[in-house]
Each structure stands twice: as structure tokens, then as C-alpha cells.
Amino acid sequence: MAGWCLRYVHHMPVASEDSLPLTGWNLSWFLMKRAPELDSVRGLAVLAVLLHNTDKYQYTGFIARNGWMGVDLFFVLSGFLITGILLDTKGSGGYFRNFYARRCLRIWPLYYCALLFMFVVVPVLRPSEAPRIFEPRSMPWWSYFVYLQNFLVPAITRATGLLGVTWSLAVEEQFYAVWPIVVRYCSEAQLRNIAITLICGSPVLRFFLIHRGFNVYPNTFCRLDGLMAGALLALVFRSKTFSLDAYVRPAWVTLLIASPLAWITAYRVEWAVYSFTALASVSFVYLALCSRQKWLQAIMRNRFLIYTGTISYGIYLLEKIPTDAAMSMHFDRHPAFVLPLTAAATYGLAVLSWNLLERPFLQLKRFFEVARPTSRPPEDALVGAL
Secondary structure, three states: OHHHOOOOOOOOOOOOOOOOOOOHHHHHHHHHHOOHHHHHHHHHHHHHHHHHHHOOOOOOHHHHHOOOHHHHHHHHHHHHHHHHHHHHOOOOOOHHHHHHHHHHHHHHHHHHHHHHHHHHHHHHHOHHHHHHHOOHHHOOHHHHHHOOHHHHOOOHHHOOHHHHHOHHHHHHHHHHHHHHHHHHHOOHHHHHHHHHHHHHHHHHHHHHHHOOOOOOOOOHHHOHHHHHHHHHHHHHHOOOOOOOOOOHHHHHHHHHHHHHHHHHHOOOOHHHHHHHHHHHHHHHHHHHHHOOOHHHHHHHOOHHHHHHHHOHHHHHHHOHHHHHHHHHOOHHHOHHHHHHHHHHHHHHHHHHHHHHHHHHHHHHHHHHOOOOOOOOOOHHHHHHHO
């Protein structure tokens, strides 16, 4: 997910918010240098999803039950980061080529290796598992290769193994296909209007479709409020009058109201819950970057969370493999061991994926460098940031 697609930051010391009054372009430059907090947001999101998919509410109860909301946090982070990239490179040469090449290098290697594992390796090594992989609930198989499974697979979240989590990657890829074109040819005022319209229109569409029997959970058109909330935040951050402190208090209020509403409406009012998760998520991303609360800063700069965010793509995509392996070995008879074993195995697979597959491909991004703004921030801002 786009949280995985770009890391604005190179883990360097960040400026003191008291000494660096960042607004407009300076803030955009600052964000490109600052990433630990966003990695930690990814880390928290993927840990929530991991608990949801592996614990089955046995030991972490409330957190595991609502851990699926981590996907919505990823959507907001994706909209924020991707829109930021597009806005910052809008007038550059190779705008489309560089963007799409870099996204492919980030998403495709692990994704297509995972599909190869499911559709080729597993059936060859364990022929008895082939019927489960190719059963109707996971078909058509070719839809995964063109990122259409969220529309064509009837119950994608119940597809076999890791296939069941790929719906969100399909949503992301569909977003990548269209949004760069919209950003390239629309003004920032038009983009704000589009984002606000889609944020408001998504729950209306969900309400309409749910009452006609549609599954809205993996439907891209029904999940645009999260992506657009992130996009709107990127636009706000880059406005000339914006400052880091501008919306801290409203963000805390929104987070404290939207989060309980999301928990209350989950599993009860599906057309509304995703709006509340989007509001809570966008507030959290803003606070992760802008809040001066020391306890929150300490969490957001925790080394474990930062590294977990670094390998979050592998954790998200591969976590079903250890879980299914544990079930096939009947470890479910000893549930106290399932969560720590599968979590550790998932983490290990993600570390291997990052070092042996993902990072080598990411090094090829140097051939598709994102053009940076040619202006420089004021000298005092540069000194403060370093």
C-alpha cells in the first residue's frame, strides 16, 4: 500500500517545531526529509491487521477485533504520501514515467512472487492444497494478475491464504492508475473540491449499494473517502498559509470523537464506519507529524515501530503463510502458541523479503529519480532542520 510506496524520510534528526516555523513550500521540503513518524504509523497499522488476522480475538480482544481498521489507516497514509509526491513533481519532466516506474518497483516484485507461490509453487509441492486455491471463492485466478480481484472475486476477503488480503493492493493500484492524471491536469483548488466531494459521496454510495445487496468492503468506489482524506491532508500541508500548529487541537477532538464512533458502528452500520475510520486515521497522521506531545513523539520515534513500518508490506502480504502453516500442523489445538509463533514467523519472512527482494528492486529507483523542487528553503529553516 502507498504507505509502502514512498518513504519521504531518510531517518535523520528532525527540526524543533519551536524553532522552525514551516509553512507552504518549506513544509513540503521538511516532509521530504522527515519519515520516522510515518514509518511508525505504518508499523501500528500493520500490527493491528496482523493481530486481527492471527489472534482471532482470543488474547488481544478489542484490538484484534477492530484491527482491520489498520487497512483504512494505510489508505489515508497512501492518499497523503502519493498526493504529496504528485504535487511536488507536478511540473517536472518524466512525471508519469517516474511515478509509475517507482510504484511498480515497490509493489510488483513481492506481489507477483506471492502470486507465483500461491498458484504454482504450492500446487506443485502440495497437490492436495490445489483444490483449495482454485476453488470458486478465490476465482477467477487471472483477476489477481491485473488487480481486478476486488471487483471480480465474489468474496475476496475469504479467498484462500494470502489471496484474501490482496484486495487492498488492487484498490491501491486502481488509485495509482487514475489519480496521477487527475493531479497533473487539475489545479489545487479543483483537487480540493474533488477530494471533498468524494469524501462526502462515499458514504452515500455505500448506503445505496448496501441496501441493494452489494459487498462494499473491497469496492474501490466505496473506499475513496480514506484515500481522499489523505489527499486533502497533503493539499492542506502544502497551502501557503499552513503551519504545523494550525489544526492540532481540532485533530485531537476529531480523533477522540471519530475513533469511538468507528468502534460503535463497526459490524453494525457499515456504510458509516469507513467514514469514521477515515476521519480518525487522517487526524492521527496529522498528529503523528505535528503534535508536540512528548509521549506521542516518543511512540512515533520508537525504533521497533519504525522498522516494523519499513517491512510492513511484507508483513501484510505474507502473514497468512505462517498462519495457514500453523493450522495445517494443528497448532490451533494450542492457541496460546499460535499468536507468538505466527507473529515471529511473519516478521522473519518480512525481514527476508525486505532484504533479499524488496530492497534490491528499490535500488533501481535511482534510474527514475523524482525531480525535487529547484528552490531552496530559507537558510534558517535549513539549519534548523539539520
